[in-house]
Amino acid sequence: MGKAILVQGLRKRYGDVMAVDGISFEVQEGEIFGMVGPNGAGKTTTIECIEGLRRPDEGRIEVLGLDPQRDGYSLRERIGVQLQEAALPPRLKVAGAMDLFASFYPHPMDWHSLLEMFGLTEKAKAPFDQLSGGQKQRLFIALALVNNPDLLFLDELTTGLDPQARRAMWNLVRSIREQGKTVFLTTHYMDEAERLCDRVATIDHGQIVALDTPEALIRSLEAERRVVFEVDGPLDEERLQAVPGVIRVERAGERAVVYGEGDRLLSICGSRSRPFSPSSMRR
Amino acid sequence: MLILFGSIYGNEPTPLFGGRGMVDVSVPAYMGLIIVTVGLMSVPIQTASSREAGVLRRYQATPLRPMAYLIANVAGNYGMALLGILLLLLVGKVGYNVQFDGNVPSVLGGGTLGTLAFFALGYLVASLAPTARIAQTVGMVLAFPMMFLSGATIPLETMPESVRNVSRFIPLTHVVTLLQGLWFGEGWGEHLTEIIVLVGTLGIGTAVAARLFRWE
Ligand SMILES: Nc1ncnc2c1ncn2[C@@H]1O[C@H](COP(=O)(O)OP(=O)(O)O)[C@@H](O)[C@H]1O
Ligand SMILES: [Mg+2]
Numbered sequence: 001m002g003k004a005i006l007v008q009g010l011r012k013r014y015g016d017v018m019a020v021d022g023i024s025f026e027v028q029e030g031e032i033f034g035m036v037g038p039n040g041a042g043k044t045t046t047i048e049c050i051e052g053l054r055r056p057d058e059g060r061i062e063v064l065g066l067d068p069q070r071d072g073y074s075l076r077e078r079i080g081v082q083l084q085e086a087a088l089p090p091r092l093k094v095a096g097a098m099d100l101f102a103s104f105y106p107h108p109m110d111w112h113s114l115l116e117m118f119g120l121t122e123k124a125k126a127p128f129d130q131l132s133g134g135q136k137q138r139l140f141i142a143l144a145l146v147n148n149p150d151l152l153f154l155d156e157l158t159t160g161l162d163p164q165a166r167r168a169m170w171n172l173v174r175s176i177r178e179q180g181k182t183v184f185l186t187t188h189y190m191d192e193a194e195r196l197c198d199r200v201a202t203i204d205h206g207q208i209v210a211l212d213t214p215e216a217l218i219r220s221l222e223a224e225r226r227v228v229f230e231v232d233g234p235l236d237e238e239r240l241q242a243v244p245g246v247i248r249v250e251r252a253g254e255r256a257v258v259y260g261e262g263d264r265l266l267s268i269c270g271s272r273s274r275p276f277s278p279s280s281m282r283r
Numbered sequence: 284m285l286i287l288f289g290s291i292y293g294n295e296p297t298p299l300f301g302g303r304g305m306v307d308v309s310v311p312a313y314m315g316l317i318i319v320t321v322g323l324m325s326v327p328i329q330t331a332s333s334r335e336a337g338v339l340r341r342y343q344a345t346p347l348r349p350m351a352y353l354i355a356n357v358a359g360n361y362g363m364a365l366l367g368i369l370l371l372l373l374v375g376k377v378g379y380n381v382q383f384d385g386n387v388p389s390v391l392g393g394g395t396l397g398t399l400a401f402f403a404l405g406y407l408v409a410s411l412a413p414t415a416r417i418a419q420t421v422g423m424v425l426a427f428p429m430m431f432l433s434g435a436t437i438p439l440e441t442m443p444e445s446v447r448n449v450s451r452f453i454p455l456t457h458v459v460t461l462l463q464g465l466w467f468g469e470g471w472g473e474h475l476t477e478i479i480v481l482v483g484t485l486g487i488g489t490a491v492a493a494r495l496f497r498w499e
Contacts, residue, residue, distance in 0.1 A: 077346045086341040087337040088341065089338055105345070
């Protein structure tokens, strides 16, 4: 498997805001790669630099072996893009939009099958401004697939959709990957990334905080647990600290907080519950 | 418009218009009106609102070249202006048996030159305006005085000298003068000033608009 995307040291600043602050990662062909982070973390800026729609201040980007700034037009023949915010002319009909976008590419797909796949066949004659939010979103993904791209970008594809539409969207993304395409998506829902992605980068303040499989990320999120004790009298902090699995102990008045590694901490509490009685346990 | 003024003034020949009727001089003048309406009102609003809504950004994410987009857009708007002009001619001919002394290709050529020059101005407004609302306002602020001071709505012959001095600096006046001349069978050679002004507007407008064009 080759690399679909290579990003090294990407930086982008808007005035005083450092939107993307030195990001590096790779996306392998055939995987669903997700970028998760809160609003304003820098996801859209990153994805649009990769698509060649924004010009990075610093860093190297290679997409399908091309430089998005220098070879933008030939790159965009091979990728499909769903933007976080986009629109079509209000009176353009669904079928007309598919025709129009097909005409932008040298080798477009038969778009009737795409409308079928996205459940838009009955809407073929409906103008854009009469579609629901979910229908517009599906139309934009259908448009992103009309050139049969090798690599698909989805920026917040389920934001604003109801839970049922979200789940339907996830299935569509999975079926797109089954056709052998690489998918790069952003989301601010961890559960979405967990269900869809092979690998996830969490991003905040323009930097990658962690990059791993969703299972490993969730394990590390759960890794540190704490147990809070009410203590009357002295507490042998040294002894507690020495217990395997305990990371550190803090004392605040009558309360003691023990930080430890996930499930091991719970078993410690279980086995040594006599001298200490935990008043509450929190993740 | 034509019907409105036609029913007020009729189409009796008057010495003021060199022995021609009100409608006779108005038909080519209203062609100018259509041109300024499409060029300074439809084009900037349409372009700026497509940009504001994110339509142009979506096009930018495809291999579509800006020039291809502009050509298609110009063709669409040109078609709209042409349709308006044909409708005007039909009403003029059927309703008022308007007098036509020129030749058709020549008048269409003049109309096309005027149309393209005003489209260039329209795209320029769209590129400069930060929002669709501002594009609309600027387009209207430019279009309305032009309509009344260029002879497009009210024949310049009925205006005082001072107004006619101002109108010489308005591009639309040159469209109207050129079209009226061609309409009554004058040659292009008699309208060199108009042609130079309009070709200049077209050239400079296109160059600046192309340079400033933004997808977002
Ligand atoms: N075009 C822009 N001009 C100025 N600031 C921007 C622009 N786009 C994004 N930003 C800022 O950059 C930061 C990252 O934004 P963005 O990449 O959209 O994050 P996300 O997609 O993760 O929500 C935010 O602080 C945002 O306000
Ligand atoms: Mg975003």
